[in-house]
């Protein structure tokens with residue numbers, strides 16, 4: 001079992017911060033240590049083990065401001081020792097639905113990290129409490145052994 005899980009948050013208005021906190025709660029309940037990074041600085045985050053990336057999308061498919069420097073550093077990083085999942089928040093009325101989550105997922109893969117699940121998108125138009133959806137999804141994934149071999 002992973003001894004520490006890093007939760008990396010991209011948020012403009014705070015909704016994804018609630019999601020990250022719910023993720024942390026679920027992980028603690030499942031017996032993992034988990035730290036939330038609200039202002040992710042790649043030099044301060046352990047580059048091995050499991051990362052859970054949670055991000056909304058802003059602008060027209062853009063990453064939130066607080067995660068842009070982190071994302072810009074990903075192509076120059078060797079992430080071959082990292083396994084990850086991405087939880088994306090978005091609004092399906094935009095053509096660029098959950099684009100930031102898709103971008104992060106692709107950047108992680110290109111830098112050698114291994115995805116443990118497909119991108120999980122939450123449509124805030126349908127789910128005004130996205131942290132509840134994220135918590136239920138993660139609990140189901142954990143019950144199915146998501147991180148068990150780590």
Ligand SMILES: Cc1cc2nc3c(=O)[nH]c(=O)nc-3n(C[C@H](O)[C@H](O)[C@H](O)COP(=O)(O)O)c2cc1C
Nearest residue numbers: 011012013014015016056057059061090091097098
């Ligand atoms: C100005 C603005 C632009 C947005 N652009 C997109 C977008 O391009 N694609 C998308 O899926 N959602 C978009 N959204 C929806 C946000 O991703 C959604 O409201 C999310 O819950 C915000 O999370 P946050 O509070 O963590 O930033 C946009 C929202 C705002 C206010």
